[in-house]
Amino acid sequence: MTDQDLLQRYNxxxxxxxxxxxxxxxxxxxxxxxxxxxxxxxxxxxxxxTRLSAIWSAHTFTIxxxxxxx
Amino acid sequence: MDALAEKVAEQGVxxxxxxxxxxxxxxxxxxxTSMEQKFWHAAALREVYGLQRPILVDALDGACHRAYxxxxxxxxxFNRSGIPVYRSDWTDMHxxxxxxxxxLDVAQRRRERERLAPFRVERLDYRSQDRDAFYAGxxxxxxxxxxxxxxxxx
Numbered sequence: 001m002t003d004q005d006l007l008q009r010y011n012x013x014x015x016x017x018x019x020x021x022x023x024x025x026x027x028x029x030x031x032x033x034x035x036x037x038x039x040x041x042x043x044x045x046x047x048x049x050t051r052l053s054a055i056w057s058a059h060t061f062t063i064x065x066x067x068x069x070x
Numbered sequence: 071m072d073a074l075a076e077k078v079a080e081q082g083v084x085x086x087x088x089x090x091x092x093x094x095x096x097x098x099x100x101x102x103t104s105m106e107q108k109f110w111h112a113a114a115l116r117e118v119y120g121l122q123r124p125i126l127v128d129a130l131d132g133a134c135h136r137a138y139x140x141x142x143x144x145x146x147x148f149n150r151s152g153i154p155v156y157r158s159d160w161t162d163m164h165x166x167x168x169x170x171x172x173x174l175d176v177a178q179r180r181r182e183r184e185r186l187a188p189f190r191v192e193r194l195d196y197r198s199q200d201r202d203a204f205y206a207g208x209x210x211x212x213x214x215x216x217x218x219x220x221x222x223x224x
Contacts, residue, residue, distance in 0.1 A: 005129065010132045010140075013101040015094050015218040026159040027138030033188055036152050039134035040079055041088065044112045044125035047176075052134060055126065056148035059084035061173055062076040065123075065161050066135055067143040069115045070099050070211045 093142040096212020162197035
């Protein structure tokens with residue numbers, strides 16, 4: 001799969017099972033208690049880059065809700 | 071979730087919203103094709119829904135979201151060492167509040183020198199379903215989002 005293919009498949013253009021079901025992979029996600037993968041993220045306010053690790057290391061516990069406008 | 075975030079902030083708990091992809095794209099908020107559009111949609115989320123927590127935006131290819139299971143509205147809790155201590159395939163304030171209360175109590179017991187060993191537990195939690203609010207959100211996305219959801223789930 002090329003980067004462009006991935007971008008188009010991940011950002012699917014219509015909510016139909018053949019396009020959204022492939023992304024429902026919660027069972028394959030990291031188990032609680034195991035080290036979590038780190039990724040770059042961007043702050044909405046100023047678009048500056050940070051990392052998920054910078055977020056979780058700032059507090060005793062950090063709640064991360066994933067979602068979008070739609 | 072904003073109310074919970076405000077409440078637990080006093081106890082050293084951070085809260086963020088991580089912007090992913092459009093689960094129900096429509097005419098008004100279509101699928102994402104650029105980071106510029108992704109930032110714009112994230113700003114609209116704050117403006118329209120009044121979200122108060124810091125919003126962090128994932129890469130356009132959803133690298134972070136995909137690594138954590140890419141569910142549309144899941145919640146994770148991490149400890150300071152980057153270990154996930156809670157993962158939920160959907161977001162429910164009561165479930166998250168219950169988990170945070172438990173973990174804060176664990177932290178207190180550790181401070182009191184109690185010897186503790188971790189173990190994994192699975193549990194079925196329950197979330198309230200506000201179908202009217204959900205459909206109002208779909209209509210905000212555009213008529214196509216309503217139609218496609220009805221066709222997928224009736």
